[in-house]
Amino acid sequence: MNSRAGSAADAAVDAKxxxxxxxxNRGEIAVRIIRACRDLGIETVQVYSDADRDSLPVRLADRAVCIGPARSGESYLNARFIVSAALVHGADAIHPGYGFLSENAGFAALCEQEGVTFIGPSARVISLMGDKAMARRMADEAGVPTTPGSRGTVASAAEARAIAVELGYPVLLKAAAGGGGRGMRVVREPAELDLQFGDAAREAKAAFGDGSIYVEKFLSRVRHIEIQILSDGETVLHLGERDCSAQRRNQKLLEESPSPALGEALRAEIGAAAVRLCRHVGYRSAGTIECILDPETQRxxxxxxxxRVQVEHPVTECVTGIDIVKEQIRVAQGEALxxxxxxxxxxxHAIECRINAEDPARNFAPCPGTVHGFHAPGGPGVRVDSHLFSGYRIPPYYDSLLAKLxxxxxxxxEAIARMRRALGEMRVEGVTTTIPFHLSLLDDPHFVRGEIHTRFVEERLLETR
Incomplete structure (x- = not known):
């Protein structure tokens, strides 16, 4: 094992x-975890809010326990209730899925304190890499290229303004503690900075409980490339990359693997850098290193x-044949890869479309309601991860993701043609979904040629609507 700073909690545990x-968690990822556990001969306990009482994960799990009302702050984000439920029901471990408490270092520490295995990295590593300014520092130490920017968080708009002058406009303000586009603002000229800084900090504070901001140079027309990592504490593997450049307001819409923008040499270089960073911080579990790629310079x-496990992990599973969730559970048990x-x-090649209960014609407004009919497509090479069934009532309190096709x-x-066919077969009756949007994206000649970037959807597809 490489020598590194760490704690006993980061070391590989005895297999148990x-x-x-x-x-x-809830929704499709809860179903995914339950199925992985069943394959491994492990019983499951599903927590649920009042709004999810009749959900598919509750029906599939061996046991289910209500942990609070519909609001996530009183249920899925209530760390003590969740750990108490694990102890009462004799659970050896907790799988957080994605979102909610999955990257909450305090929750992971509470699990460790109560003797329940957190299926993920240690609290120390979550805290280290969850602070984006600190994560940039770790990347620098590991010799992984980082976008030019502040060395850490900035204390005020005045400090951000001084850094922006050094970097040159436009710059990007980013929440140090979060992701998913929240607490992120592009500042194109000095007059905008004070207002944008305040807005970003307030949004970050509301979303993540931490309003810390850092500054980096804004690069336009880049691609979003991420590397899937698996590590047992000794062996660190990368499972290739995913291209997540099809986005709207920094929210991913479609992902694919491998990326059409990478050659073999650059693919190997990015993979090696991701492994190097994970070794440097002592990472153990499944995880993802996210990068931006400048197609013109190939940097x-x-x-x-x-x-944590990513929403889009299935595309990597399809091209590698490796069940990432099962490997994540095995590693948490102390097994070697x-x-x-x-x-x-x-x-x-694999492609994933996120099917959301949203109306693209109304600025992707959420569309909760009752699903009167659901037909999943099938045939060779088609997979559907979903918690839908006919009669399911989509609650208005959570993420609008219905299925991953x-x-x-x-x-x-061939993957594009197969996705067109599968989207045409898919039926979700009773609510408006993003299926028509995905069909239009797949028909765009720029997408077909693989010539997209992170602003492509907003600049080309949505501006014409």
Whole structure:
């Protein structure tokens, strides 16, 4: 093992098979975790809010327990209630999925304190990499390129203004403690900075409980590339990259693997950099290194790390044949990965479309309601991860994701054709969804040629609506 600063909590634990895992999430990712546990012969306890009493995860789990009212702050974000439920129901471990408490260092520490295994990295590593300014510092130390910017968080708009003068406009203000586009503002000229700084800090404080901001140079027309990592504390593997450049307001809409923008040399360089960073911080579990890529210069820059399983992990599973969630659980049990980097082979091409209960014609407004009918597409190379069923009532309190439609093909062209067919077959009756938007994206000649960037959807597809 590489020498590094760390704690005993970061070291590989003795293998101990879990008997029961509590699922501290909802929706499709809860279903995904329950199925992985069942494959491994592990019982599941599903927590739920009043709004999710009749949900599919509750129906599929071996046990279910209500932890509070509909509001997430009183249920899925109530760390003590969730850990208490795990202890009462005899769960050996807690799987947080993504979102909610999945990257909450305090929650991971509470699990460690109460003797319940947190299926993810240690609280120390979550805290280290969850602070984006600190994560940039770790990347610098590991020799991973970072976008030019402040060395850490900035204390005031005046300090941000001074840094912006050094970097040159436009600059990007980013929340140090969060992600998903919240607490993020592009500042194109000095007159905008004070107002944008205040708005970003307030939004970050409301979303993450921390209004800290850092500044970096804004690069336009870049691609969003992320590397999937698996580590057991000794062996660190990368499973290739995902291209997540199809976004709206920094929210991902479609992901694919491999990226059409990378050649083999650059792919190997980014993968090696991601592994190097994970070794440097002592990472153990599944995780993702997110980067931006300048297609013109073919230079990449570290952006952030997600210390959890990603929404888009299925595309990597399709091209590598590796079940990331099961491996994540096995590592948490103290098992070694049992494979080497030379064993990882990316075959074919996979695409994922996020099917949301949103109306693209009304600025992607959420559309909660009752699903009167649901038909999932099928056939070769088609996978649907969803918690939908006919009669399901979509609550208005949570994320609008209904399903992830994933396809695999021998080539990117075949995957695109297969996705068009699958979207045409898919039926979600009773609510408006983003299916028509995805069909229009797949028909765009720039997308078909792989010539997109993170502003592509807003600049080309949405401006004509």
């Amino acid at each position: 098979r879990f008997k029961r895992v509590l699922v501290a 990449f820059y570290f952006m952030e790390m997600n210390t 049992g494979i080497a980097q030379r064993d990882i082979e990316v075959r074919g 994933i396809v695999w093909g021998r080539s990117r062209d």
